[in-house]
Amino acid sequence: MGWLGLDDTDHLSGGCTTYALFEMMQQVPNQYHVQSPRLVRLYPFASRRTRGNAAVAVEIVGTDYTELLTFLEGWWNEKLLPLKGQISKSDKSDRPQYPSDPGMVWFEQPPSSDFYWDCVTREVAISEVPAANKSWGGNGVIGATAAVAWPAMKYTYEAIAWRTEDSVAMCRPREVDLTRLAEVDGHPETFMSRDLRTNSILISPRGNCPVLFGLRAKTYESAKTNSHYLAESKLTEAVAGILVFKTNQATDDHLPADSQAVVQSVTIKRRGTVKIQCQCNTILMAFAESGDVKLLAQWLKLDDHIMYNGLKNSDGTIHLEKILVIKTAADRQRPRCQECNVTLKSMGKNQPLRCPKCRKQFPASWEFIQREPPYSGWVQPPKDSMRHLAKPITWP
C-alpha cells in the first residue's frame, strides 16, 4: 500500500485538482486498487495558495509498484506538467495570482502528521517537505505531502460530482435540481450546501471548472446517498462521475485554542469593518462580510470581556472567525431629579450634582445600567463567508 498526493493543478482554463485525481483514477492500471480519496484544506493565509487551497490524496493498493510508477510518470508528463505556469483565477482578485506549480508525491509510508499540522496552521517552505519515495514537480509537493500526512482524526465528507467534458467544453450553464437540493439541504447530516438567507447555491462553484457540485456531510453514507439523489434527477445535468472525499473541512484544525481578552477600544472603518484594540495589545479585525461577527464587534465597548478565535495575519492582527461576549461593562449615567424627572448635571470635578430645572443640589453619584449583548452565544460569519476549515458553532 502507498499514498499518492496531488496539489496546485488549478488554472484559468478550468483545471481542478479534484478532477485531475478523478481522471487519474479512471486510467490507473487495473491491477491496482484505488481507495480512500481525501480532500485537505490548508493554511488559509498561505501566500502561494491555490483557489480554495485544497490538496488531494488517495491510497493505492497493489503488490508491485513498478508499473504504477511508470504509469504515474507518463500521466504526470502528459496531464499535469503542462499545467505548470498557468495563472489560476480567483473569484476575489484582491491578491496577486501565482502561476500554478503542480506537485505530485508517492509515499509507501505516510510521513509524520506533524507536517500536516504545520501546513494547516502556518506558511511552509518547500525545503521543509519530508522526502517521498517519488516526487514530481514544484511548490505543489507541499500541499500534496500535507494531504498524505493528514492524520484524519477529525473529519467530514464531501461528495464531488463532475460535469461531462461536453458541458465543460461548451461552457453550458450548470443545471442542478433545486427542489432536490432543498430536500438534501434539510437532511440533518448534510451541511452548508445552501445559504437560505441569500438562497445562493453554495455547493456549485462559479466559473468554468469541471466540478458540478460538492455536497458536504457529516457521514460518508449521507454524502453518497444525497449526492446520487441530486445527480440522478432529470433536472440535474449529466455527470461524469461522483466521488466521496474524506476531508478536514469543518474541523477547526487551522485554529489555536480560544482566547480571552478585554476590550480597550473599538474603531469602525470603511464598509463597517471593525478594529478591536484589546487591553493585552492584541488587535482583532472583524470584516465587512463577517455578518453577526461584525455587528457584535461594533457593539463592544471599553472593558467588555470577550472570547474569540481567528488566524493571525502577516500584519499581526487577528482575523476573527468567532466571538463570544463573556461579561459586559455597564453603562453609567447620572440619576434624575425626583421632582422634575430631568437628568442631573455635574457642577464640576468633585462637585455635587444639580438639577438644571429646579437648581436643587444632590451628592455626586452614578446609576449603572447593564448592557445586554445582541447575541448570547458564539457568533460566526454567514455560511458563504466562512472558511472551508471552520466548524459551525452549532456543532458540539
Ligand SMILES: [Zn+2]
Ligand atoms: Zn429638579
